Amino acid sequence: MAANFDSDLVKVATTGVMFVAKKADGVTAPKAEINATTGAIDLVAAGAYAKEGSAADKWSALGLFNDDGVEHEFSEDTEDVKSWQSGTVRTIITGRDLTLKFGALESSPRVLEAFYGLEPGSVKVEAGGKASFKIAANAKREPFAAFFVIRDGDMLWTMHMPNAQVSEVESPKFSSGQAITWGMTVKALGDANGNLATWDITDPSLGGALELAA
Structure with missing residues (x-):
């Protein structure tokens, strides 16, 4: 069978966004x-979400990221499993880690x-742009739901x-020579069915790949 090449399947994440919500939502x-x-x-609205303007109202974007983009590990x-006769006969997967940095x-x-481990929506902004929150000495980080989107032309991966x-978090630097950057790594903990995450892809070029594979 001849090799087939499709440059349309070479993707560049030209932009993207991360949304977060309370775990229950x-x-x-x-x-x-x-x-x-x-x-x-x-x-847009899906499942139990009511459409509010152009966004699902239970999710909030984390905004602009630095030009390193998002690293997916x-x-x-x-x-x-080793045998006496022939060495390693099988490799068993004992765990998996999936993160976005x-x-x-x-x-x-x-x-x-997200950086300080508070539940989404817990920091309230008052009139005049005033907000206050406490950083506890001993506290567990609150889990949340994350929804990550990348785009390349008409292609969307979520x-x-x-x-x-x-x-994990990275120490922000407060100086006049650079923007304050809140570096963090989001780790998937898994759902009740044992799934860490779900990729959903909207990409017209995948149709050609399916035809080639048939």
Whole structure:
């Protein structure tokens, strides 16, 4: 069989966005679409979500990220089964880790909640742009739902993590020479069915790939 090449399947994540919601509100993923007027990535009603303007009202965006984009790590813990006669005969997967690492540039309530381990929506902004929250000495990080979207032209990839948590943070630097960056790693904890996350892909070029594979 001759090799087939399709340059349309070479993807570049030209832009993207991360949304977060309370864990209880994020069990069902919303849907993402490209706004025909602005070109922005919008959330639309799905499942139990009521449409409010152009966004599902239970989800909030984490805003702009630095130009490193988002790093997706997927790793496995394995254990080799060894035999007396022929060495390793099988490798068993004992665990999997799935994370998204990024640097948030917007010092918004949602970003601060994620960075400091607070539940989404817990930081309230009062009149005049005033807000206050406490950083506890001993506290568990609140899990939340995450919805990550990347775009390349008409292509949209969305990753839904119904149960996630910030597992690592990077120290922000406060100086006059650079933007404050809230670096963090979001780790998928898995749902009741044992799934870490779900990728949903909208990509017209996949049709050609299916025809070639048939």
